[in-house]
């Protein structure tokens with residue numbers, strides 16, 4: 001019975017994450033948006049995981065956008081942050097595109 005309750009809770013979380021979408025503002029980059037569609041959803045998590053597993057590499061621009069904690073590296077932490085945003089545990093971060101000198105700097109993804 002306890003296992004059934006745990007399973008129901010886990011399935012509820014998965015359904016919540018799969019149905020949640022966070023949208024971006026104009027002139028701001030939504031951090032974690034790996035597929036560059038100005039929305040944050042479970043697809044972005046999957047793309048980051050596939051890149052980190054060397055299954056489907058992201059472009060440099062996608063990696064820059066996918067860096068959800070804005071630390072200059074792409075890691076599993078970024079996928080976890082997106083999941084927390086989708087579960088409304090934390091708020092997503094945005095990068096101001098008008099005042100971001102970092103856009104002109106080279107970005108080195110970490111694996």
Ligand SMILES: [Ca+2]
Pocket residue numbers: 032033034035036037038039040041043044
């Ligand atoms: Ca997206």
Ligand SMILES: [Ca+2]
Pocket residue numbers: 067068069070071072073074075077078
């Ligand atoms: Ca990061």
